[in-house]
Amino acid sequence: DAGVTQSPTHLIKTRGQQVTLRCSPKSGHDTVSWYQQALGQGPQFIFQYYEEEERQRGNFPDRFSGHQFPNYSSELNVNALLLGDSALYLCASSMGLAGGAQYFGPGTRLLVL
Amino acid sequence: DQQVKQNSPSLSVQEGRISILNCDYTNSMFDYFLWYKKYPAEGPTFLISISSIKDKNEDGRFTVFLNKSAKHLSLHIVPSQPGDSAVYFCAASSNNDYKLSFGAGTTVTVRA
Numbered sequence: 001d002a003g004v005t006q007s008p009t010h011l012i013k014t015r016g017q018q019v020t021l022r023c024s025p026k027s028g029h030d031t032v033s034w035y036q037q038a039l040g041q042g043p044q045f046i047f048q049y050y051e052e053e054e055r056q057r058g059n060f061p062d063r064f065s066g067h068q069f070p071n072y073s074s075e076l077n078v079n080a081l082l083l084g085d086s087a088l089y090l091c092a093s094s095m096g097l098a099g100g101a102q103y104f105g106p107g108t109r110l111l112v113l
Numbered sequence: 114d115q116q117v118k119q120n121s122p123s124l125s126v127q128e129g130r131i132s133i134l135n136c137d138y139t140n141s142m143f144d145y146f147l148w149y150k151k152y153p154a155e156g157p158t159f160l161i162s163i164s165s166i167k168d169k170n171e172d173g174r175f176t177v178f179l180n181k182s183a184k185h186l187s188l189h190i191v192p193s194q195p196g197d198s199a200v201y202f203c204a205a206s207s208n209n210d211y212k213l214s215f216g217a218g219t220t221v222t223v224r225a
Contacts (some may be wrong), residue, residue, distance in 0.1 A: 004156070006156075033211075033212065033213075040217070041218075042117070042202050042204075042215030042216050042217050042218055043157070043202070043213070043215050044215075045212040045214070048211065055211075056210070056211065056212055090157070092213075094211075097211055100145070100162075101147060101159045101162055102159075102213060104156035104157045104158070104159075105156050106154070106155055106156045107156050
């Protein structure tokens with residue numbers, strides 16, 4: 001049973017560039033959430049996708065956008081990268097919008113220079 | 114606004130003894146609480162959860178206690194093992210808000 005997978009594992013970009021991160025949910029899951037984890041902090045919620053729509057959004061600027069595909073996989077896009085966007089980006093999957101545990105992937109470590 | 118707080122950044126415990134991790138929350142709408150464990154270079158792994166209708170949930174060596182009146186929960190690990198050395202995150206959600214709000218984490222070190 002495949003768990004949540006993310007790609008790439010590491011990424012280095014420069015300020016002003018754009019980046020796309022990818023996530024495949026755990027088998028049987030249809031909801032994908034994205035989190036940003038800065039060093040020494042807990043994960044912060046970016047947004048959640050269900051039925052190919054953004055259902056909920058955290059306190060992140062419009063530079064952060066996403067998409068969910070019919071196979072439930074998801075992308076996170078960040079435009080006009082800032083140094084402060086350097087973080088671990090985590091994808092989590094779950095079943096429906098009923099709450100409950102979310103299962104995390106290994107994350108993508110993004111470094112913005 | 115940090116709604117979930119883990120006030121102890123680190124905990125050191127001897128192998129075989131009990132580890133007790135604490136978590137406080139401020140949002141009275143939270144009704145579901147979770148603990149995650151994270152090793153370096155890996156994503157958080159779900160450990161155990163508890164609904165607000167309960168005050169205790171047990172799964173093997175892990176027990177979570179919830180005190181709603183104090184807005185406090187704790188995770189007990191008995192007995193602690195070297196493989197338990199990791200960062201532990203407390204998280205919470207509410208019935209109409211499915212995002213998880215996390216604490217900053219507690220680093221547990223189990224000494225041989």
